[in-house]
Amino acid sequence: MQGEFEFSAWVPALPEIFLALASMALLVAGAFIGNKGTRVVCYAALWSIAVTALILIGRDWGRSLVPGGMFVMDSFAGLTKLMILAGLFAVVAMSIRYLHQEQINRFEFPVLVMFAGLGMMLMVSANDMLSLYVALELQSLALYVLAAFHRDTAYSAEAGIKYFVLGAISSGMLLFGISLIYGFAGSTNFDMIAHRLEDMEAIRLPILVGLVFVLVGLAFKISAVPFHMWTPDVYQGAPTAVTTLFALVPKVAAMALLIRVLFGPFAAMAPDWGQIVTLLAVASMIVGAFAALGQENIKRLMAFSSISHMGYALIGVIVADEGGVGSVMLYLLIYMVMTAGVFAVILSMRRDNLAVESIGDLAGLARTRPFVAFAMAALLFSMAGVPPLAGFFGKFFIFVEAVDAGYYVLAVLGVLTSVVAAYYYLRIVKVMFFDESAEPFDPNKSLSGRAVLFVAALFVLTFIAWPQPVISIAYDASKALFIQ
Amino acid sequence: MGFEKFLFYVFAAITLFAAGMVITRRNPVHAVLYLVLAFISSAALWILLEAEFLGIVLVLVYVGAVMVLFLFVVMMLDVDIATLRAGFIRYLPIGALIAVVLALEIFLIVGPANFGLQQFPSPVPAGPDVSNTEELGLLLYTLYVYPFEIAAVILLVAIVAAIRLTLRRRPDTKYMDPAKQVRVKKGPDRIRIVKMPSESAAVPAVAASAAPQESTE
Numbered sequence: 181m182q183g184e185f186e187f188s189a190w191v192p193a194l195p196e197i198f199l200a201l202a203s204m205a206l207l208v209a210g211a212f213i214g215n216k217g218t219r220v221v222c223y224a225a226l227w228s229i230a231v232t233a234l235i236l237i238g239r240d241w242g243r244s245l246v247p248g249g250m251f252v253m254d255s256f257a258g259l260t261k262l263m264i265l266a267g268l269f270a271v272v273a274m275s276i277r278y279l280h281q282e283q284i285n286r287f288e289f290p291v292l293v294m295f296a297g298l299g300m301m302l303m304v305s306a307n308d309m310l311s312l313y314v315a316l317e318l319q320s321l322a323l324y325v326l327a328a329f330h331r332d333t334a335y336s337a338e339a340g341i342k343y344f345v346l347g348a349i350s351s352g353m354l355l356f357g358i359s360l361i362y363g364f365a366g367s368t369n370f371d372m373i374a375h376r377l378e379d380m381e382a383i384r385l386p387i388l389v390g391l392v393f394v395l396v397g398l399a400f401k402i403s404a405v406p407f408h409m410w411t412p413d414v415y416q417g418a419p420t421a422v423t424t425l426f427a428l429v430p431k432v433a434a435m436a437l438l439i440r441v442l443f444g445p446f447a448a449m450a451p452d453w454g455q456i457v458t459l460l461a462v463a464s465m466i467v468g469a470f471a472a473l474g475q476e477n478i479k480r481l482m483a484f485s486s487i488s489h490m491g492y493a494l495i496g497v498i499v500a501d502e503g504g505v506g507s508v509m510l511y512l513l514i515y516m517v518m519t520a521g522v523f524a525v526i527l528s529m530r531r532d533n534l535a536v537e538s539i540g541d542l543a544g545l546a547r548t549r550p551f552v553a554f555a556m557a558a559l560l561f562s563m564a565g566v567p568p569l570a571g572f573f574g575k576f577f578i579f580v581e582a583v584d585a586g587y588y589v590l591a592v593l594g595v596l597t598s599v600v601a602a603y604y605y606l607r608i609v610k611v612m613f614f615d616e617s618a619e620p621f622d623p624n625k626s627l628s629g630r631a632v633l634f635v636a637a638l639f640v641l642t643f644i645a646w647p648q649p650v651i652s653i654a655y656d657a658s659k660a661l662f663i664q
Numbered sequence: 665m666g667f668e669k670f671l672f673y674v675f676a677a678i679t680l681f682a683a684g685m686v687i688t689r690r691n692p693v694h695a696v697l698y699l700v701l702a703f704i705s706s707a708a709l710w711i712l713l714e715a716e717f718l719g720i721v722l723v724l725v726y727v728g729a730v731m732v733l734f735l736f737v738v739m740m741l742d743v744d745i746a747t748l749r750a751g752f753i754r755y756l757p758i759g760a761l762i763a764v765v766l767a768l769e770i771f772l773i774v775g776p777a778n779f780g781l782q783q784f785p786s787p788v789p790a791g792p793d794v795s796n797t798e799e800l801g802l803l804l805y806t807l808y809v810y811p812f813e814i815a816a817v818i819l820l821v822a823i824v825a826a827i828r829l830t831l832r833r834r835p836d837t838k839y840m841d842p843a844k845q846v847r848v849k850k851g852p853d854r855i856r857i858v859k860m861p862s863e864s865a866a867v868p869a870v871a872a873s874a875a876p877q878e879s880t881e
Contacts, residue, residue: 200817207820207824246810248806248807248808248810250810250811251810286828288824288827288828291824292821292824292825292828295817295820295821295824298817308811310808310811311810311811311814314811314814314815314818315814317818318814318817318818318821321818321821321822321825322821322825324825325821325824325825325828325829328829329828331829340829360774363774385773386773386774389769389773389774
């Protein structure tokens with residue numbers, strides 16, 4: 181290790197290195213131009229994210245490590261990172277206009293989004309407890325600030341503080357668990373921990389205690405019940421552009437990290453952590469479905485919706501084989517597209533140049549803007565899991581994997597809660613199509629918002645025609661976790 | 665060995681006592697001072713473990729910088745103890761129950777059977793010529809360079825965060841720009857000489873228009 185520094189050894193991390201340098205360059209540029217140049221910095225951020233994605237696509241996705249073994253690149257990380265970058269791109273593109281409208285057009289916004297994205301990309305590539313922790317903190321810190329970005333409003337400040345305090349507690353839990361695991365396994369490296377667990381049966385029980393704490397920390401990040409309390413308040417309080425980011429990207433990154441931790445070092449303990457994850461999945465599905473019923477604020481509703489979606493995804497984790505992880509990846513992919521489309525509509529909900537967020541404000545959208553209403557209805561039907569749409573296939577594959585592995589109760593519970601959840605999605609559709617028209621919204625001038633909505637609706641509607649490429653991408657990526 | 669062990673127990677006891685006082689004191693300033701005590705005695709523990717660099721850094725950074733700032737904040741914030749303690753009695757039973765169960769469970773599994781001295785034999789003490797700082801630096805810049813660099817990025821984000829959340833320019837406040845004041849030249853910047861045709865009757869408005877420009881800065 182004490183030889184010369186060789187750059188070629190660090191090439192697996194090239195996309196991250198580029199993104200980090202680009203964010204710093206944009207930070208410096210933004211500091212010189214000032215807030216007048218927010219738009220320019222945003223466009224530069226879009227370019228940087230696109231170039232990062234190109235570098236990532238151009239790289240070999242075989243398993244490779246950097247010196248020290250703390251960073252791993254494989255096809256699982258590759259796919260997740262592409263999803264993260266696509267999410268970041270959509271969020272930055274859609275928020276340029278929003279930032280101007282809300283008068284929070286500070287150049288720090290795109291820079292912080294990029295740093296958060298950097299943290300998430302490092303998270304899904306973590307191969308060591310130490311790199312897991314620092315990457316998680318990097319993305320969390322950037323997200324805390326983004327939640328409080330509109331800090332002149334009390335809601336946004338509250339969201340930031342709440343997220344920060346609860347996030348700090350969960351980080352503490354995570355660190356405590358990591359210290360226990362390190363104490364028993366004698367290493368923080370994922371591969372070493374896996375070896376120790378296979379060799380020594382005796383340390384499994386004590387390591388389980390540490391793993392419980394680590395799981396608590398990670399469950400907080402994917403907002404699985406009972407660690408979801410921050411989600412509705414933060415989703416509602418944060419500026420809508422930031423809520424879009426929260427709903428799209430960190431969930432995917434944290435779920436991928438959870439999968440990597442469970443299937444990497446702790447693969448040998450699958451029956452043990454399976455029970456814990458089952459509890460999280462069941463509680464998330466039930467709370468996500470029932471708590472959303474009474475919501476009037478659409479951002480709050482989306483918070484509960486994301487909680488229940490994470491519950492479904494966790495079923496695939498419990499199955500604990502290649503197909504299970506593949507179905508989770510597919511589910512996350514479809515979830516991202518649907519959520520992006522729905523938030524494109526939420527971002528366009530403005531009346532007299534003020535953002536409105538209540539479900540009642542959507543009344544009569546079918547008359548004032550039929551195309552938007554139709555696309556939104558397709559997305560909501562898809563989220564509810566109505567058959568010909570993409571969301572149905574996401575749930576379908578998860579439930580099929582669960583039934584194959586013998587988890588009948590989970591599958592039945594999943595179907596039942598998605599019926600309950602269908603009620604609140606369909607209620608929005610009813611409000612849009614059958615309620616007395618409210619005043620029409622301001623005309624939506626955001627090209628990127630309309631583009632995202634169009635692509636999302638198209639994906640959801642036509643998924644049934646060409647499902648195979650997307651499914652095989654998701655399932656192929658998950659194979660990387662099972663080649664040792 | 666005997667005296668070292670004695671020292672260890674003394675410092676460990678002080679650390680535990682101080683940590684307990686931190687969370688039970690009514691006065692937040694006292695709590696912060698006890699936290700300083702806890703930090704200093706854990707620094708002493710680190711020095712006993714031959715981790716001199718870490719011990720000194722703990723005193724310098726935490727006690728010297730962080731805690732002093734903390735003390736300022738606590739003194740300025742005027743924390744209202746009554747509201748902080750409002751639900752304390754109500755939540756005490758359930759909180760205590762969970763804490764006891766958790767502590768018991770952890771002790772059963774993490775207890776002396778797994779974390780005893782037999783499991784972890786004392787490492788051989790390093791010789792006098794081993795430099796603690798150098799060893800740490802070697803590890804930090806080779807094996808752990810990856811998390812080290814990410815930590816640097818986290819600090820950068822923290823700076824951006826602090827500036828973003830606290831720096832505000834109010835358009836209505838008046839402020840002086842010393843750079844502009846220094847750059848002022850004697851001639852044209854301070855005085856403007858206006859040629860006026862001589863008139864017999866005094867017109868007060870003329871005097872106002874010839875006022876020095878500098879006052880608007």
